[in-house]
Amino acid sequence: MAEAIELTVGERTVRVSNPGKTYFAEKGITKGDVVQYFLAVGEGILGALRDRPTTLERWPGGVFEGAKLSTRADNRGDAFYQKRAPKGAPDYVETARITFPSGRPADEVCPTELAVVAWAVNLGTLTFHPWPVRRPEVDHPDQLRVDLDPQPGTSFKDAVTVAHELRGLLDELGMAGFPKTSGGRGMHVYVPIEPRWSFVEARRALIALGRELARRMPDQVTVNWWKEERGERIFIDFNQMARDRTIACAYSIRPTPRALVSAPLTWDEIDDVAPGDFDVHTMPARFAKVGDLHAGVAEQAYSLEPLLEMVARDERDGQGDMPYPPEYPKMAGEPKRVQPSRARPAE
Structure with missing residues (x-):
């Protein structure tokens, strides 16, 4: 196991444990490479996350053949969604209180600086899932x-x-x-x-x-x-x-063998690109050339x-x-959540 390293991110020092650990074997991408990727697109990923309560999709063992996400029905997966801020987070990791459909509250990570992204990546986060809200207006999508x-x-x-x-x-x-x-x-x-x-x-x-x-x-x-x-x-x-x-935000890495990323586009180029054009290796150079194409979302x-x-x-x-997802409480005015092929004639 490689020794931990310390990186200066803004005014913070972020510890990265085991940076040589393989995260994407097919592409030879290590945990350290993943951290450096997010730092290279730092302005973009922070623009997508700043002041937004964010669920962390953590793959601490990396992405390998057969790896799967834990689900409500089966929590034995190799990866999981972290909806509540983990205990022991550094004091610069701020939170925002949100309310789930059940009415239960939670304090989610709310990134305010790039060091928070690097800290989350050290925990195995590949994909960031920000809510479509900013604090303090956490009940009003923007x-x-x-x-x-x-x-x-x-x-x-x-x-x-x-x-x-x-x-x-x-x-x-x-x-x-x-x-x-x-x-x-x-x-x-x-x-x-x-x-x-x-x-x-x-x-x-x-x-x-x-x-x-x-x-x-x-x-x-x-x-x-x-x-x-x-x-x-x-x-x-x-x-x-x-x-x-939530939706995987711009610049997030998806748990695919090729380490594809969610890439902002211009309308003029959408006919000429393919999802496979954008991965951990290609996105930093593109970002350096075109900047954050989603900066206007916040403007x-x-x-x-x-x-x-x-x-x-x-x-x-x-x-x-229309129907809500099955785990949601019944909503006012919502039709019955009955699959058409299973519905009784009266339904």
């Missing part, structure tokens, strides 16, 4: 996160096609979006909004946005929650805007009113709320 999720039979290119239509729709609404790769097969588009509305309102706004895209591209887009109804289309995952649902804020008007229109047409 980002609408559109997850373009390719279903079986579709690809990243299909998500790109939908992203172009989404861009046009946002323009009609007087809004702008910021695209990025998910680090997998999909694409995310962030729309900065004024922190004046609740999670319920933001989620309903995203449902309305997804429904409008599905009207315009019925053969390519779906908002159907049940997988059996989605077909070979891009799913607009509206439940990513439910409280405590703008749009009203949600145009989308809430679409919500009201849908309700007049008999299109109300």
Whole structure:
């Protein structure tokens, strides 16, 4: 086991234990390499995390064949989500108190400086999952996160096609979006909004946005929650805007053998790139050349009113709320959470 090293990060000294430990065998990437990656894109990762309660996706043993995440049903995985700030964290690791859908509170890590990122990476964090809120307004989202999720039979290119239509729709609404790769097969588009509305309102706004895209591209887009109804289309995952649902932030590393990362993009380049273009080795040079393409997410804020008007229109047409994830309490106005193929005729 390699000796620990100490790195100067801003005004802090961050200890990195066992920097030579292999984290991605296929690419020969070590724990020390992962730390250096995040420092190289420091301005970008901190821009995505600053003042946001953040869940840490920790892979302390690295990513290896057969490794899996712990789940609610099976906590014997090799990696896990850290939703509460770990005990013994340095005093510069600040927290934000959030409330889960169950009503239980928790103090989550709330990064304010790059040293917090380096400290979290030393714990095995590869993927950062910030809430779409900033303290102190932790109950009012300031980002609408559109997850373009390719279903079986579709690809990243299909998500790109939908992203172009989404861009046009946002323009009609007087809004702008910021695209990025998910680090997998999909694409995310962030729309900065004024922190004046609740999670319920933001989620309903995203449902309305997804429904409008599905009207315009019925053969390519779906908002159907049940997988059996989605077909070979891009799913607009509206439940990513439910409280405590998060998306891997820009510059996060995904637990893939090739150490792919979530890469901010310009609209002009989305037709010409692929998720595999961006990994721990290639992103630092790209970041040095183009800077943080998501910096504008924190510099703008749009009203949600145009989308809430679409919500009201849908309700007049008999299109109300959609199902929440199964672990959530029953929400007001929510339809029954019954898979269509299992529903009794009365349902």
